[in-house]
Amino acid sequence: MSRFLAARDQGRICLVGAPFDSTTSYRPGARFGPDEIRRASQGLETFSPEQENDLEDCDFTDMGDLELPFGDPSPALAMIEATIGELMEQGKIPLLLGGEHLVSLGAIRAVTGRFPDLRIVHLDAHADLRDDYLGQRLSHASVIRRAVDLLGRDRIRQFGIRSCTREEYPLVKSLAADVPQIIAWAGGSPCYLTCDLDILDPAVFPGTGTPEPGGISFQALTEALVRLIGGLRIAGMDVVELAPNMDTTGVSSITAAKIVRECIIALCRRRS
Numbered sequence: 001m002s003r004f005l006a007a008r009d010q011g012r013i014c015l016v017g018a019p020f021d022s023t024t025s026y027r028p029g030a031r032f033g034p035d036e037i038r039r040a041s042q043g044l045e046t047f048s049p050e051q052e053n054d055l056e057d058c059d060f061t062d063m064g065d066l067e068l069p070f071g072d073p074s075p076a077l078a079m080i081e082a083t084i085g086e087l088m089e090q091g092k093i094p095l096l097l098g099g100e101h102l103v104s105l106g107a108i109r110a111v112t113g114r115f116p117d118l119r120i121v122h123l124d125a126h127a128d129l130r131d132d133y134l135g136q137r138l139s140h141a142s143v144i145r146r147a148v149d150l151l152g153r154d155r156i157r158q159f160g161i162r163s164c165t166r167e168e169y170p171l172v173k174s175l176a177a178d179v180p181q182i183i184a185w186a187g188g189s190p191c192y193l194t195c196d197l198d199i200l201d202p203a204v205f206p207g208t209g210t211p212e213p214g215g216i217s218f219q220a221l222t223e224a225l226v227r228l229i230g231g232l233r234i235a236g237m238d239v240v241e242l243a244p245n246m247d248t249t250g251v252s253s254i255t256a257a258k259i260v261r262e263c264i265i266a267l268c269r270r271r272s
C-alpha cells in the first residue's frame with residue numbers, strides 16, 4: 001500500500017497525480033510517474049531522520065490521479081487548472097505529481113488566480129524557456145517561458161540549470177540563484193515551487209525523459225527542497241518528470257518517492 005495513502009482524509013496538503021506526457025520530446029513515460037511514486041513509496045519508512053518527523057504525523061491526503069486526455073495539451077491543462085483551482089478555494093496546498101513538466105503550467109495558472117503576486121521557483125537541469133519547441137508553444141521545453149509570459153521574468157528564479165539554447169542563455173543567467181538568494185528574493189510572497197527531477201545527475205536518476213549529465217546529488221536536492229520549503233511561503237508545488245520505464249532497476253522511482261516524502265514532511269512542518 002502506498003505510504004502516501006496511509007494518511008488522514010482531510011489533509012491541508014493535497015497530492016494530485018497528473019499522468020500526462022504528450023509533449024515529451026525525447027523519451028516518453030512520465031505518464032507512469034505518479035503511480036510508480038506511490039508504488040515505490042511502499043519500500044520507504046514513513047520516518048525521516050533528516051527532518052526528525054514522520055509522514056504519519058503529517059496532515060496530508062492523496063487525491064489520486066486526474067484522468068487526462070492525451071494529444072492536444074490544452075484540455076489536459078484546463079483540467080489540471082480547474083482541479084488545482086478548487087483546492088486553492090478550499091485553502092489547500094497542492095502537491096502535483098507529474099507527468100511531464102508541462103503539467104506545472106495548469107497548476108501555475110490556478111495558483112496565480114488565487115495569488116496574483118505569486119513567484120515561481122524552478123528547479124531543473126533545463127531552462128524550459130524556449131518560446132516554442134518545433135512550433136509547439138505548449139511543450140515541456142517551454143513551460144517556464146509560458147510562466148514568464150504570465151508573471152514576468154522578475155517573479156521567477158531558477159536553480160540547477162545546466163542546459164539551454166544560445167538564445168535562452170542570457171535569460172538563464174539573469175534568473176539563476178542559489179537557495180539563500182531565492183529565500184531573500186521571495187521575502188514573504190507566495191511561491192510556487194516546481195521541481196523537475198532531471199536536476200539530479202543521471203547516475204542517480206536515469207529514469208527521466210531528458211537526462212542531462214552533470215547534475216546534483218540526491219542529498220543536495222533534498223537539502224535544497226527542505227530549505228526552500230522551510231524558508232518560502234509555499235502556495236503550491238510539484239515534482240515532475242519521473243519516467244520509470246527508463247530505469248529498469250526501479251531506483252529512480254524510489255528516489256522520486258523519497259523526495260516526495262521529504263517534501264510532504266517539510267510542507268507539514270512549515271504549516272504546523
Ligand code: MN
Nearest residue numbers: 101124128196
Ligand atoms: Mn523541465
Ligand code: MN
Nearest residue numbers: 125126196198
Ligand atoms: Mn528538465
